Amino acid sequence: MNLNRVVIDNFRNIAHAEYDLTSRSIFAGPNRKGKTNTILAIYWALTDLLLDGSSDYQSFKPSYIEEAEVSVELVCDTFTLKKVYKGWRPRQQGSGDPGDLQHTTDYWIEGTKYKTQGEAKKALLKLLGTDRQLETSKFDLTRALIDPYYIGQGCDYKTLRSFIVEIIGDVSNEDVFAADPALLMIRDLMSRYQYDPGLAQKFVKQQVAAVKKDIEASEQQVKGLESVQDVDPALLKEAQEALNQIDKQVAGLQVQLSGRDNPRINEAKLQLSDLTLKLAESRTKDMEAVQEHNRQIEAEINRLQKVQQDATWQAQDLIRRRISAENAILGNDQKSASIEQQIAELEARRQERLQEYHTRNAEEYTQPESQKEVCPNCGHVLNQDALESYRSQWEANKQRDLDYIVRQGKQLKNDIENLRFKIEELRKGKVDAEESLPLIKQQIREFEKDAQQAQDSAGQLRKQLSEVVESDQTIALREAVKAAQDSYDNLIKNQQASMADVQAEIQRLDADSVQYHNVLNDHGAYVATQKKAAAMCIQIKAKEDTLIDFEQQSILIDRFLEIKLGLFQRRISSVFGDRVQFTLIKYNLKKGSWDEVCYPSVLDKNTPFEDGSGSEKILTGIYLAECVKRHLGLGDLPYIFDECDKLDTASLAAIPTQAQIITTKVDDVNYNKVTLITA
Structure with missing residues (x-):
């Protein structure tokens, strides 16, 4: 034009x-x-x-x-x-x-x-x-063909993106998976987030950050445990030998205090020593049992957390489907009502055309007598040819008007039939949504119930975690040791301690033994912390494996996006050639994710349209x-x-x-x- x-x-x-x-x-x-x-x-x-x-x-x-x-x-x-x-x-x-x-x-x-x-x-x-x-519908095709600025910067990116996808055809997710079978590893993940790489990548990066933070915290704990220093071996050996020597000296002095080698005291001492050893062994078993108990509980908690997370994801996915179905039900009713109104208006116009047709068709040509030119002598109509021409012209005009009205009526009928077809499609869409909605709601309730049950079970299990739990045997041995100690102490007290200097020497030896006992206690603490550090290192290794899985998923999500954009670009090139590139995805540094955009470059350059000259x-x-x-x-x-x-x-x-x-x-x-x- x-x-x-x-x-x-x-x-x-x-x-x-x-x-x-x-x-x-x-x-x-x-x-x-x-x-x-x-x-x-x-x-x-x-x-x-x-x-x-x-x-x-x-x-x-x-x-x-x-x-x-x-x-x-x-x-x-x-x-x-x-x-x-x-x-x-x-x-x-x-x-x-x-x-x-x-x-x-x-x-x-x-x-x-x-x-x-x-x-x-x-x-x-x-x-x-x-x-x-x-x-x-928002894309203005007229402006696109007359305004050189419209496609590049005259319409918002969502409208332009929808138009571009409409004319080149969409790229299906199956096309992307077929292009690289390795992507099948993230099919379930992408499905869960409606194949939105931005949402999926956001979730994966959150998991990566959480696992890294957990690993760092565990490593700091291990570092703290490993920082505990063992006592010098020579010092430990010296302390053990010194305590043995002090024990012998104290025993000899005790004999001196009693004046003789008291069999009851010796028997009580042996019994106390035997019970003390058994108590130490029982405490060691209790500690191992607690560690095994806590490990099993933590494993079950991790399993329940995964169950809760999976059920929550499923529920969220179904909630989005429920909202979509509800919107379809409400939106289709509104659209149907609007189309019904359009049909009523078109029917009214069609009836007007029909009435107009009947009115025009009923009109008959009437020739005014004043137009005739009659010969006064013979009565012959002189302008008969002209009158016939007028009549033919009138009838031609009438037929032209009738044809025009018929064309309008047919067009209105076609428009009405098309609108009724649209209403039928909307009604079918509503029926499908209404049929699927109860099942979706039921599934949401089931998944939410599963998630809550898993959460409650995990909470109950956490209450069962314990740092130290003494067995009945350990408690009984502790009481027995206390009783044996009391018995031994009473026997000692009953001894006649008439030798003040001997008693003073015993007290001095006991005081000297404190420093050696501290050395043994420090060594025991070191052994316990190293066992705990070794157990945590095993946990860190499992978390690192999980981190590798999430990082691999992140790489595959980027690969999914890269392949999909490549397929889009090939389709875009089939319409727009290779002189202009369309940017459909842009990385958001602030959010750390991909955002949808749509803008072309200028001819033969990578410069965005809005930045061009x-x-x-x-x-x-x-x-x-x-x-x-x-x-x-x-x-x-x-x-x-x-x-x-x-x-x-x-x-x-x-x-x-x-x-x-x-x-x-x-x-x-x-x-x-x-x-x-x-x-």
């Missing part, structure tokens, strides 16, 4: 202007003289918007005069279009004072005024060839629009953009398109007013 002529009245600072356009039309002149306003008027007539996508209609009016009438008329090679935007203040009843400001936009297409803006826009899009039904944006935008037209089989529309002086003359002339170009150029040297020139 080419635009041959434009007539503008009262559009901003343009009082009246008429131009005959060519295939390369450039409005040149100084700033603030109306160049941009001229192409804005054309752009508004075709799209209802300004170049930046806004709809500030009040700014159209010259000097913002409220009741001014703005008019733009376009004469194209296939149709004519006239749009009039005006405002008025109706008089209030009673007072006669002016009321609130009202506005209307009227459309004339091929000289016919349309009753509503909706009908006019629908007819206009059909004439422009951009009435194609797209799933991406003015000339790069214009040339890239036209290239993208040409690719879309070629892929969808659409015709040419004029390219309309501002400031073509961003392009040099050779670049402007060499733009690879057969479409008409309408643009502006600042030139206050050769022109003192807006002048239409040809590139």
Whole structure:
């Protein structure tokens, strides 16, 4: 489609202007003289918007005069279009004072005024060839074909991404798994997060961070345990020998205190020693039993935590499905009600066409007697041929009107049938959602119950963990040792300790033995800590294996994303070639995850569109629009953009398109007013 002529009245600072356009039309002149306003008027007539996508209609009016009438008329090679935007203040009843400001936009297409803006826009899009039904309803196909900036930066990334996926076809997850069988290891993980690499990667990295933190904490504990130093072997040997010697000396002195070798004291001492040894052995067994008991409980807790985590993931996945089903039920009802209203409106219009058909069909040609020219002499009708011609013309007009009404009626019938088909699809979707919803809710309750049971069981098990649990045997031995010690002490006390110097020597030896006992105690603490450190090292090794699994999953998620983007890029190249690259995923450093985006590069560079120069944006935008037209089989529309002086003359002339170009150029040297020139 080419635009041959434009007539503008009262559009901003343009009082009246008429131009005959060519295939390369450039409005040149100084700033603030109306160049941009001229192409804005054309752009508004075709799209209802300004170049930046806004709809500030009040700014159209010259000097913002409220009741001014703005008019733009376009004469194209296939149709004519006239749009009039005006405002008025109706008089209030009673007072006669002016009321609130009202506005209307009227459309004339091929000289016919349309009753509503909706009908006019629908007819206009059909004439422009951009009435194609797209799933991406927000994507403006008309602007994409006339505005070089629209695809690159004129629509949000979600709308553009949906449009790109719609025309090139989506890449299925099975295609990605088929491209690299190693990815099958993360199929369940990706399914759990609806095949969203960002969410899956976020979960895996959280697990990696948690496991690393756990390992670091355990390593610090091991480091602390291993920092406990053993006593010097020579010092330990010295302490053991010294204690043996002191024990012998004390025993000899005790004999001296008693005056004789008391058999009862010797027997009590042997019994006390035997019981003390048994108590030490029993405590060792208790400690080993506690460690084994705690290990089994911790293993069961870990199993229950995994059960709880799996059940929680399953419940969350089902909750998302439940929300989707509920939204489908509510949304389909709303959509069905809206479509029913559209059907009612179309039926009403169809009945109007039918009544109009019957009315017109019933009309009969009536020839006024005043039109006859009769010969006064013979009574012959002199203009009989002319009258027959009038009648034929009237009947032809009638048949043309009837054919036009029939075409409209058929179109309305087709529209109604299509809408009814849509309602049936929505009803089926609602029925499917309603049938699946009870099962989904039941499954959610079951998984939530499993998760809660696992959590409660783990909590009960944690209460069973214990640092030290003495067995009945150990408790009995401890009491026996105490009793033996008391018996021995009583026997000693009953001895006549008449030798004060012997008693003093015993006390001195006991005092000397304290330092040697401390050495033995330090050695015992060292042995116990090393056993605990060895057990924790085994746990750390298991956690490191888990960390390796999660890190491998993270690598595979990135690989999944890399392959999917590669498959997308190959499909994009089939439509847009290799001169422009579309960025669909961008790494978010702050969040540490991938975010969905959608923006093209400029031609033959990796520079994002919005960072390109003015000339790069214009040339890239036209290239993208040409690719879309070629892929969808659409015709040419004029390219309309501002400031073509961003392009040099050779670049402007060499733009690879057969479409008409309408643009502006600042030139206050050769022109003192807006002048239409040809590139």
